[in-house]
Amino acid sequence: MTSLTSLITSLNEAIRPRGVRLSLTAAGLVIVGGCAAFGLGQPETAPQPLPTIDRPTPSRKAPARPDGSVLTDAQAQAALITQGDLGAPWTATRGAATWRDGLLKATTSAGDCQRLLDALYSDELLGGPARVAIGMDDADTDAQLRYQIGARRPADVDAALAWLKTMPDRCARFTATTQTGTEEDVKVSDASLPEVGDARQGLRVSISATTSDDQEDLLTLEVAVVRVGQDAFALTNGGLGDVPNDATQVAVQDGALRLADIRRQGRAQV
Known part of the structure; x- marks a missing residue:
């Protein structure tokens, strides 16, 4: 930003009649730069949904018996x-x-x-x-x-x-x-x-x-x-x-x- 200000000052000294326009332009650049720096004035984007992870459906377990049998x-x-x-x-x-x-x-x-x-x-x-x-x-x-x-x-x-x-x-x-x-x-x-x-x-x-x-x-x-x-x-x-x-x-x-x-x-x- 300092380098840009110095450039505009040099141009103002070289071309006086256009000073106002150049100053405004510089101000506009400063404002735009400032907005960009603070994240203002940018188009809003739709929130992206978080990715989902498919979980396997838990399988039913056989009835537990002390003898290990699956039979009723x-x-x-x-x-x-x-x-x-x-x-x-x-x-x-x-x-x-x-x-x-x-x-x-x-x-x-x-x-x-x-x-x-x-x-x-x-x-x-x-x-x-x-x-x-x-x-x-x-x-x-x-x-x-x-x-x-x-x-x-x-x-x-x-x-x-x-x-x-x-x-x-x-x-x-x-x-x-x-x-x-x-x-x-x-x-x-x-x-x-x-x-x-x-x-x-x-x-x-x-x-x-x-x-x-x-x-x-x-x-x-x-x-x-x-x-x-x-x-x-x-x-x-x-x-x-x-x-x-x-x-x-x-x-x-x-x-x-x-x-x-x-x-x-x-x-x-x-």
């Missing part, structure tokens, strides 16, 4: 097998079979084998009570099948499976004693299962005993535990004499497929 109680119930899966002569159970107390309720000194007897008697092969269960009887052979969906975390189920896998070696054959003092000869072996689910283990347990009146008893149990994702099911198919293996195979196959289907429906609804 109704879905767990729907995942059970039914009499229709097994067909005739299977019907709704009439209650616990007499051989459960008579032969399964026994004690042994053979280490880990007591745990197996206890799990078979209490029907807790998954290491805890069932979440939902169904029992069916074969009226022709008096066999009894019990199918349950557990309420256990996958890690707990895998631990139970790992333990069951050791039974054919650790408890291949041992003796036990019933509450009435009857001696039992117990044999445990592997049992093949359909290739379903994420992990599985099958056992075949036979218990033979001679009662005080020289009656020969033979109890056969087919056992299966299968994990399907976060959920798992277990079944026992037992009876005096032999038991229908086809019922075990169908129950495992259909049970795994139904549980997987119900799980997919559960994920689609969350």
